[in-house]
Amino acid sequence: MKHPRIDLNCDMGEGFGMWVIGDGVDEEILPMISSANIATGFHAGDPNIMHRIVRLAKTHGVRIGAHPGFRDLVGFGRRRIVAPADELVNDMIYQLGALREFARLNGLRIQHFKPHGALYMQVAVDEELSRTMIRALQQIEPTLLLMVMESSITYKVAKEMGQPVVREFYADRDYDTTGSIVFTRRVGRLDPDIVAQKVLKACVEGRVRTVDGDDIDIGFDSVCIHSDTPGALDIVKTTRALLDANGIQISPCSDFIE
Structure with missing residues (x-):
């Protein structure tokens, strides 16, 4: 088995005031995951x-x-904003600081840092932005885990700069032949059994089927399921049950990533 132990992460708190994105099932999902991207x-x-x-x-x-995004409430952070690297990183640090205070208020520490949506995809291909972001994180808290795709420029830069990283596998997103996810602004309802089998295959074989129908190698430490994906609760339940049944341990990434 390629991955007998993984982290299971999910995006959380993606609403605003009285508005909720997705099915509003954060409370039901939380007991089944090990890491929450807030x-x-x-x-x-x-x-x-x-x-x-x-x-x-x-x-x-x-x-x-922390799950910081572009300053884009209207577009849910899935529209790219063109700005200098230092401005975008300042936005990310501002957001990290906000969550860090609520963590401190509750006697917790922030485990990881994961940009959201279009910002995540921008960082993944932009070396200057990746370096600027990692330098800032290292000044604030060098041990903060950075969630990235293994195929990204961010992963290569982070390894070079000594930043601890968590490689992600996306259960509810398609992959292309480069090992990158196919970015989309809107996701339809998915079959929970198909998603769960996709995750199990990745854990057992270390491979994923691409949109072109080819299987490619994929390295990861954490599996992500988005809470705003329609039917997210059923996807998480089915995936967790299948992983448990196959002896794959679920634990926070900070328990096994150095």
């Missing part, structure tokens, strides 16, 4: 939502991470 206000999330998710994560023993 929206920090720019693409979704607000102070009350952040505080609520942090408290729930603490109750369930789930590790927390």
Whole structure:
């Protein structure tokens, strides 16, 4: 088995005030995952939502991470914003700081850092932005785990700069032949059994089927399921049950990533 132990992460708190993105099932999903990526206000999330998710994560023993996005509430952070690297990193650090205070308020530390949506995809291909972001993170907290795709420029830069990284596998996104996910602004309802089998294959064989129908090698430490994917709760339940049944251990990435 390629991956007998993995982290299971999910994006959380992606609403704003009375509005909720997705099915609004964060509370039901939290007990089944090991790491929560909490929206920090720019693409979704607000102070009350952040505080609520942090408290729930603490109750369930789930590790927390900052999930900063482009300043794009209207587009849910899935529209690219063109700006200098230092400006984008300042936005990310601002959002990290907001969540860090709610973590401190509840006696927790932030485990990881994971850009959201179009920002995640931009960092993945932009070396200057990757380096600027990693330098800032290392000045703030060098041990903060950075979630990345193994195929990304960010991963290569992080390894070079000595930044601890967590390689992600996306259960509810398609892959191309480069090992990158196929970015989309809107995801339809997926078959939970098909998604779960995709994750199991990746864990057992270390391979994933691409949109072109080819199997490619894929390296990862954490599996991501988005809470805004329609039917996310069923996807998480089915995937977790299949992994448990096959003896694949689920634990926070900070327990096994150095």
